[in-house]
């Protein structure tokens with residue numbers, strides 16, 4: 001974890017950031033014990049792709065004051081469970097999901113932090129809303145008392161050429177600036193992973209999502225849930 005934090009610190013300093021980008025530890029396929037080891041070393045924010053897989057880990061590590069982010073696609077029929085378990089949902093990409101999360105967030109948990117996921121590379125097979133749909137989603141989230149809009153998230157296409165990735169990150173930053181200009185609570189731009197976190201931070205990421213660089217390569221792809 002120290003090596004990843006150093007990469008983040010160096011990239012943040014080079015980008016002239018007063019505060020370094022935050023590290024979200026991505027735990028898909030990793031056990032609660034592996035995540036617990038990182039928590040013992042001081043890591044607080046954890047990302048999970050699958051609601052069902054996350055449920056057991058969240059329960060096992062309850063009481064440690066950890067912050068849980070859903071970063072995988074969310075089906076509407078799992079919105080109730082997600083709204084109960086997670087502190088953040090980064091993958092809000094359609095009005096129906098805004099309504100379902102708002103309806104099912106338990107009042108005792110306080111507002112759910114949400115990011116709008118943007119399909120910045122316009123890949124028809126991927127999730128996320130189109131950039132043109134962001135204003136309407138932002139308005140819907142801000143009108144929902146049980147949701148707190150914190151910013152935007154993207155998973156750009158894994159272009160081999162760094163210049164094309166960098167261009168996608170820069171387009172996200174411009175979109176983020178137009179949204180954030182309206183509200184000081186909007187403070188999170190989630191982009192960048194193990195192999196491109198420096199590029200993402202250079203273009204304005206405030207939170208990077210890292211799995212492989214923390215835990216090593218994932219064993220085998222998990223069947224989708």
Ligand SMILES: *Cc1c(COP(=O)(O)O)cnc(C)c1O
Pocket residue numbers: 026028049071072155193194195209210211212213
């Ligand atoms: C798996 C995953 C990551 C982490 O990717 P690594 O390359 O292992 O760092 C980040 N974001 C999302 C949405 C993921 O699914």
